[in-house]
Amino acid sequence: MIVEGISGVPKYECTQYQEKHSDYxxxxxxxxxxxxxxxxxxxxxxxxxxxIADIIIxxxxxxxxxxxxxxxxxxxxxxxxxxxDTGKQGAQLRxxxxxxxxxxxxxxxxxxxxxxxxSIEDVxxxxxxxxxxxxxxxxxxxxxxxxxVNTPKVRYLSVRLLHAPVISLTAGHWYTDTTNAYRxxxxxxxxxxxxxxxxxxxxxxxxxxxxxxxxxxLGLKTCEIPVTRAYPAKGKVPTKISxxxxxxxxxxxxxxNLFRKYNVK
Numbered sequence: 001m002i003v004e005g006i007s008g009v010p011k012y013e014c015t016q017y018q019e020k021h022s023d024y025x026x027x028x029x030x031x032x033x034x035x036x037x038x039x040x041x042x043x044x045x046x047x048x049x050x051x052i053a054d055i056i057i058x059x060x061x062x063x064x065x066x067x068x069x070x071x072x073x074x075x076x077x078x079x080x081x082x083x084x085d086t087g088k089q090g091a092q093l094r095x096x097x098x099x100x101x102x103x104x105x106x107x108x109x110x111x112x113x114x115x116x117x118x119s120i121e122d123v124x125x126x127x128x129x130x131x132x133x134x135x136x137x138x139x140x141x142x143x144x145x146x147x148x149v150n151t152p153k154v155r156y157l158s159v160r161l162l163h164a165p166v167i168s169l170t171a172g173h174w175y176t177d178t179t180n181a182y183r184x185x186x187x188x189x190x191x192x193x194x195x196x197x198x199x200x201x202x203x204x205x206x207x208x209x210x211x212x213x214x215x216x217x218l219g220l221k222t223c224e225i226p227v228t229r230a231y232p233a234k235g236k237v238p239t240k241i242s243x244x245x246x247x248x249x250x251x252x253x254x255x256x257n258l259f260r261k262y263n264v265k
Contacts, residue, residue, distance in 0.1 A: 056077070214263070
């Protein structure tokens with residue numbers, strides 16, 4: 001099924017392997033994650049995550065075979081969404097949010113990267129917080145109970161000394177792990193007209209920064225919970241953010257967000 005012609009939502013293709021069986025879903029944006037996404041999904045399957053939430057892959061147009069249908073079905077994936085439009089992570093999330101909110105009407109959504117760095121086994125803890133009435137739940141490796149494994153020093157310092165303080169200032173609420181995309185969102189938060197997630201301004205990492213702060217600005221219920229984020233002990237760091245261009249764009253987004261450039265006018 002092709003979904004198109006909806007303002008603020010990229011054109012996308014939807015392949016459903018199962019019917020909806022939960023009030024909650026896990027959105028995993030990927031592009032060419034190779035064996036990393038397969039390993040992550042295998043961990044999720046072992047932990048029974050597919051039994052408590054519908055797992056939805058939000059693919060940006062992978063060409064490495066990581067979205068093979070039989071493999072995804074075997075690993076418990078409920079639905080595959082493939083973006084057939086422009087944009088990067090922000091567009092993939094808007095695609096996933098549209099399907100989750102408008103097509104399936106989930107009560108809450110958990111997002112997590114697809115590069116096998118995060119403790120996908122902790123999805124249930126996000127769902128518990130959503131059931132308790134929280135609207136935004138930020139996963140953090142830096143609070144009591146969280147674990148930061150092999151975090152590159154430059155990344156550690158940039159998050160702790162720059163990104164987290166600026167996001168916290170913007171939100172009016174102290175957060176510790178603000179670049180971490182492992183999060184929970186209530187449908188109530190994402191559907192709020194004052195938030196306005198379905199806008200084409202959210203093409204790359206703008207939506208991640210914006211949703212970090214808007215819940216607190218609106219007086220919604222927010223918290224952090226401990227998670228694990230583990231980088232490989234050696235070899236290339238799994239990331240889609242280039243050191244120079246990617247990080248400079250993140251800085252522009254960070255300060256545009258500080259001055260409320262993404263807020264609904």
